[in-house]
Amino acid sequence: MNKSIILKLDNIYSSYSNVQVLNGVNLLVRKGEIVSLLGRNGMGKTTTIKSICGILKPHSGKIEFNSVKINGMESYKIARLGIGLVPEGRRIFANLTVKENLIGSSVKGYWDLDKILTLFPIFEERLSQLSSNLSGGEQQMLAIGRALMTNPSLLILDEATEGLSPVISKKIWNVLREVSNEGISILIIDKISQDLKEFSNYSYILERGKSVWNGKLAELSSDNSKRFLGV
Amino acid sequence: MISEKNISYISLISLLLIAIFAEYFNEPYLITLLSRIIIFSIAAIGLNLVLGFGNLISFGHAAFFGLGGYISGILAIHAFNSELLISWPFLFSGSNNSLIIWSFTILFCSLLALLLGALCLRTSGVYFIMITLAFAQMLYYFAISWPSYGGEDGFSIYVRSTLFGINTMQGLNFFLICFFWLLIILFTINRVVKSPFGLALRATRFNLTRVKSVGINPFKIQLIAFVLSGAITGIAGSLYVDLNRFVSPSLLSWQMSGEFIVFILIGGLGRIYGPLIGAAFFVTFEQFFGSYTEHWQIFLGIIIISTVLFAKGGIIGFILEYRKNE
Amino acid sequence: MNKILQIIDLKKNFGAITASNKINFCLETGEIHALIGPNGAGKSTLIKQIMGEMKQDSGEIILSGINISNLTTEDRIHLGFARSFQITDVISDFTIFQNVLLAKIGKEKKFYNFYSSIDSGELTYEEIKTILLKIDLWDEREKPASLLSHGERRQLEIGIALALNPKLILLDEPMAGLSLDKIEKMKVIFNQIKDDVPILLIEHNMDVVFSIANRISVLVNGKIIASGTSSEIKSNLDVKEAYLGTA
């Protein structure tokens, strides 16, 4: 059942302030699939995301989104094709209110303010509050809401539950399940965990900027896990 | 292989030779032009210490150039009219002796640099540029609205200050004095940039946290460099007033500050001899093009923009590049 | 063998979780003492307390006889604490030599010297040469730091730490992301510098730890459960079961 491929990375090489970071990354995300990208710190996960979103220009290899070649394209054009980014460090606009964060880059479509508020009810009475005094977990939810408001067909989360308490992480996983049921494909970076194993259909592991393993996380052997993930 | 060293020696020797030829062929105007080039170079060399090596973009160095000029002018005019300048703590009515004038210039310009530096170095980046520009503009307006020294029209000092009895009214003598100052300042800057202090100053350009983590206080290093830079530009102002025997607020104008930066850019950023080459190019360009059209600044504007966008290394950079891949 | 760094009954808890539970630890001259433990064992909390970035609830930290428990991070660095890989990146426009020289100039307060030339080598040339030889970068000393590989950058950072002639060096995951041959090179360097500057090594890579560490302490759930030579630790049962998981 070959569902149509939404995102394809083919042998991506990229450098970052003249340090070679990506040395051949291959990755595939099919429509409606949930793919996770793992690897120890400094192995090029975030650089891969930045190359997809156009923040960084890869110097060789091909990135296709809905079979449109996007590497080298301006990041705002790539975003408009339907990629919603929840970046590492969340990067919400602390000088704007919660509502302004949500509607600032919104695009008409299924997801609108009411649907986001049903997903994240805690924002209901805090819409006009400055988002600088949100907690880490709330900032992550706001970043997810902001990305959903652009009505993407592919949602990318970099460090989805990094540094969040177990209670909040649970909430994030539930939200992501709901989002996935609405047909949005997801590419997620996070530490390996039971939730991640259940949640992602397929996974890739990066080691020093190369995709060295892919498959279902359940099939990851313990010494591979130790070798690649140090855990 | 042409290295930056030979370019600098060639430019110095050619300056001297042209001056001697000009004297021989009795071309006083050309000697004044060469003195003008040297004086502008000294001003820009002073600025280059903080701009080229410390990445402190001061857009107000005309303040020191102008202060140096006004101090020398005031001391000279009072001496000329033997009019009392100050009655306390001792009777003093100015002086026509270059040594005294230069020491006052260095003293007051260093004090001004200390004051402005302590204020402006608290900020960085864009704020620093705007503040240095604003404070120079403050001195400019102060000079304009201070009637006792000619206000907007300035005043002339009729005769140049003398040094050990040399007849400075004679073009070549004055040229040699300026040339001597240029050598001293180039030698000093060369030593300072290559000294541990110079290394620390250059380090503040890249990474303040790095500099702090090895126990160096960047503010103090930048302030000392700023004071040294102000004093050198001040000397240029003093020589400039002696050259033209005229002082006016235009010495303090923002256009003057802007031109100093242009000299450094055209000559080559972060190169000790960059300002000398840049000033030489600017003055000859102004002289040559100025005779054709009074709108020569339009073409100057275009040259600066293309240099920044396409030839960032300036003339020295261009020559070295050209030589390298020959 | 006198004690350079002593940690006595260090306690730190966040609400219900005890991150450091009466930790006792000491680093002696001329040794590489590795601190290992599974993720979430409290290693980073301990390091933060040692560095002064985090205040301990109780207990003391002694640096060669001086109680530094309440000093700021800067003061601890001045007293001779060098931490590698937390130092922000090197100055990429400077050469390797200039980077180390800058640290020397900072340490010996020579930055008000306007006159002597840094190129002529009158200045601390010998000391910098020995440091560069130790970190095996002497031949590339004129290379700008911007062209350094990941591993060479690590070596330079150790050189900079050495230039501050510290009492000890704290190395946090120095082998992360290095290729096998680079790891071998680093091991040689560590062994060379441990005689004049003891190393507190935090490292996941078990074969590295067992091959170069003179002493190993195992931290589990905020408590040092075992401390000893690498062979003792290897055979120690509860270490195996709690951490190496090969019981």
Next chain:
Amino acid sequence: MTAELLIEQLLNGLQFGFMLFLMSAGLTLIFGVMGLINLAHGSFYMIGAFSAAATFAFFNSFWLSLFASFSCAAVVGVIVEKTIIRKLYNRDHLDQVLVTFALILFFSELIRWIFGAFPLYLDVPKILNGSIEIFGGIYYSKYRLFIIFVGLIIATFLFFLIGKTNLGIQIRAGQYDREMISALGVNISKLYTLLFGIGAALAGLAGALIGTIQSVEVGMGEPILILAFVIIVIGGIGSIKGALIASLLVGLVDTLGRFLIPWVLQTITNPSDAMSIGSAIGSMLIYILMAIILILRPTGLYGKKLS
């Protein structure tokens, strides 16, 4: 020294403050979002004044020349942004200073070439001519009141644009994290061109309004530009509110200072010294004000630490 004189000076200070706001509002927005220092902003002020003067010479209609001032300035602004300024965004401040300094030389000489060196004049329209009783027998120039009125309208327009519209949200987001707003699909370079155009238009309008009372001549823009820099330093980069408050503060301090200090000094020294020293101090007042604020708050009243 009658109350009437004081009130007149007060209103003059207010009028001067609003004109400074027109100049500094555009500049602080461009600074805040792009971190770009634009010395050529004063040239747009001059271009606006000259295009108004030229239109007035042909059509003799004040309102048409007012329209010409901000539209020409906006067009020139957009062209300059698309051709040159765009190349400067990721360049360091030194390059920005040099290129925009060169633009001043270019525009000033170009205008002098086209219009010659003699200053031009604009006439105040009939309905705004003369003065009007404001209250209690105090009369004030209708034209200056008109300027204050225009300043108020522009201020409200800008507060509405930045505070309430989606464009305003994107501008403020761009100030905070340019890379992120672009990764969310906002065409940040189109936003810059728009911002640059608005800034140039406001400066051009200010040039025309002030050019009508003073003269229209080459180099008229630069002194006002430097005042705008002082305002941005005091108000804090990127803040419209900061720009408005700082502009009114500088306008009042400068006007009242030049008026009150000589008057105060007269009581202690002879009138001629009082006049000369007073005007000298008066001219330096706003810079001293800037220095004080700098010491207390290095990033200005409303500025945030530039990342």
